[in-house]
Amino acid sequence: MSGYIEVPEKTDSYPTHPSARFPEVRGDPIPGSRYWSNEFAEHEWEKMWKRVWHIGGRTSQLEEPGDYVVHNFKHESVIMIRQENGSIRAFFNVCRHRGNRLVSSEEGGVPQHLVCPYHSWKWNIDGELDEVQDPEDFPQGNPCGKLRLKEVACETWGGFVFYSFDPNALPLQEYLDPIPHLLGNRDLENWTRVVWRTLRVNTNWKFASDNFNEAYHIPAVHPQFQPMIDDHYSTTVFEMYPMGHNRMIEKLQPSSRYASADSVMPLWADVLKEWDLDPADFEGKAQEARKALQDARRRLGPDRGWSYLAKLSDDELTDQFHHTCFPNLTLTGTPEGLHVFRTEPDADDPNWSTFDYWYLVPPIEGASEVATLYGMRPYEEAEHETGEFADYETTIAQGDFLVQDLSLAVTQQQGLRSMVHDDHYLAKQETRVRRFHEVINDYIEGRR
Numbered sequence: 001m002s003g004y005i006e007v008p009e010k011t012d013s014y015p016t017h018p019s020a021r022f023p024e025v026r027g028d029p030i031p032g033s034r035y036w037s038n039e040f041a042e043h044e045w046e047k048m049w050k051r052v053w054h055i056g057g058r059t060s061q062l063e064e065p066g067d068y069v070v071h072n073f074k075h076e077s078v079i080m081i082r083q084e085n086g087s088i089r090a091f092f093n094v095c096r097h098r099g100n101r102l103v104s105s106e107e108g109g110v111p112q113h114l115v116c117p118y119h120s121w122k123w124n125i126d127g128e129l130d131e132v133q134d135p136e137d138f139p140q141g142n143p144c145g146k147l148r149l150k151e152v153a154c155e156t157w158g159g160f161v162f163y164s165f166d167p168n169a170l171p172l173q174e175y176l177d178p179i180p181h182l183l184g185n186r187d188l189e190n191w192t193r194v195v196w197r198t199l200r201v202n203t204n205w206k207f208a209s210d211n212f213n214e215a216y217h218i219p220a221v222h223p224q225f226q227p228m229i230d231d232h233y234s235t236t237v238f239e240m241y242p243m244g245h246n247r248m249i250e251k252l253q254p255s256s257r258y259a260s261a262d263s264v265m266p267l268w269a270d271v272l273k274e275w276d277l278d279p280a281d282f283e284g285k286a287q288e289a290r291k292a293l294q295d296a297r298r299r300l301g302p303d304r305g306w307s308y309l310a311k312l313s314d315d316e317l318t319d320q321f322h323h324t325c326f327p328n329l330t331l332t333g334t335p336e337g338l339h340v341f342r343t344e345p346d347a348d349d350p351n352w353s354t355f356d357y358w359y360l361v362p363p364i365e366g367a368s369e370v371a372t373l374y375g376m377r378p379y380e381e382a383e384h385e386t387g388e389f390a391d392y393e394t395t396i397a398q399g400d401f402l403v404q405d406l407s408l409a410v411t412q413q414q415g416l417r418s419m420v421h422d423d424h425y426l427a428k429q430e431t432r433v434r435r436f437h438e439v440i441n442d443y444i445e446g447r448r
Helices: 038-049 172-176 206-212 266-274 286-300 307-311 389-395 401-415 428-444
Strands: 053-058 067-073 076-082 088-092 107-109 113-115 122-124 129-131 151-157 160-164 192-201 237-240 246-250 320-325 329-333 338-345 353-361 369-372 375-378 385-388
Touching: 038 338, 038 428, 053 067, 053 076, 053 172, 076 160, 088 160, 151 172, 192 369, 192 375, 192 389, 192 401, 206 320, 206 329, 206 338, 206 401, 206 428, 237 428, 246 428, 266 286, 286 307, 385 389, 389 401
Parallel strands: 192 385
Antiparallel strands: 053 160, 067 076, 067 107, 076 088, 088 151, 113 122, 122 129, 151 160, 192 353, 237 246, 246 320, 320 329, 329 338, 338 353, 369 375
């Protein structure tokens, strides 16, 4: 299968990708003030957020010329808009007249112009100013032909629209390296976002990056995963890459940290039965069912409409591939879909952030609905659901892993305000947490 990635078995000394590095950190301390200090948040904004790439939306939201999507970050607002030639360009969502925002809806379409609601200045979708009221009344001359909307770097990958405030930003593929290659067996540009949810959470944005850079919390926070996700560090692949991104691979099998690892527990049994495997055949050797499950999915997938499975490596047919993209994006690939997590800072208060969860699914022949964390959902682009985490928490079952993670995010934010917390005391398997903070330091201190 030329062009597809073969992911070899992990050994204690062999990284699964050539650019992976073994965990090495300087040992920079991680004091609690990084999570609540306004001064530190300002350093992040000036030195890091203005230089990295941000996800603004999906290309599927921009089908026709004039279709746009708006993304607000801190006090800035960026509009990404499909051009007549099919390309996508991004501009600050600010009229050059007196600074009013041009559009307030998060997505939409305009036939030809973005019209400022304040004085009706008309901006072409390519950023040119086409028409103003009373053009002869400007002492400095008619602004048409002189002014353009301020443009923002904009590129796409995997069906995601990215932008950067940095006019000298690295090309997107170079910045993301090697993530596009690692996810290369999944045709993400053709996948459908069936869940789109944004929650406002009383925690600093860095909580999610910390959390998804390790599996150490899983036994305490997500005990329901024990029968089918192997969270033990001895069986987990940990990788770090030069640009600050990371990958962690967890095998789909009973957790090796428990004596019950050889037992077929109910959740694992349900997965096996779904693919015509008899759980009784694996009693006393439950982890061996992982390979059998790979074979079953390879064999049965096409007849079930899952033809995309043919492009996946054997390990991708079962395991969870967590890609933490610096600084605030996690892409978790499973055989069924892609979980997208993004956390962004509040505009004014570092004790608050917004947490985005998207779930993307591949093309499935004949499917009208698909399974998600929230039950069966229509197999179509989702509507945007927004709200406060405190409200969401009361309406979702307590076994929901987002509730489990975000509940801990709130209480950790409270604890980090204590004068006693001057550093994290980390296990080796949490090394990527410290490195994440060291990459932030590299930006702030001018080393990147």
